[in-house]
Amino acid sequence: MDWPQTLTLLGGLAAILFSLFHQFDKRFEQVDKRFEQVDKRIDDLRLEMVQRFAQVDKRIDDLRADTTGRLDRIERLLERLLKPELKP
Structure with a gap:
């Protein structure tokens, strides 16, 4: 074989x-x-999950505060009902 080939x-x-x-x-x-694209989707899903957990935590805290407030009112009502009235 020669050089040109x-x-x-x-x-x-x-x-x-x-x-x-x-x-x-x-x-x-x-x-x-x-x-x-997959990394971005994972980041988006992670952010969505964190936001949803934050919403659930807030809802739990709100319900806990509402329940505590109701229980406090019931307790005060029971104390008033069970407390003997002072008669003059």
């Missing part, structure tokens, strides 16, 4: 390798974009 074959091989690496690079870019 060898150079032509090497040039063709280089073109094929460049094409393959270019395709790999594009595929890796697509995979990177997909990972970024």
Whole structure:
């Protein structure tokens, strides 16, 4: 095989390798974009979960305060009912 044929074959091989690496690079870019989308979705879901737990915690605190207030009122009413009245 002479040099011109060898150079032509090497040039063709280089073109094929460049094409393959270019395709790999594009595929890796697509995979990177997909990972970024998945990471963003995970972050969004995490934030939504934290917000929902905060809402539930607030609701529990509100219900606890409401229940405590009601129990205090009932306790005061019972004390008044059970407390003997002073007669003059």
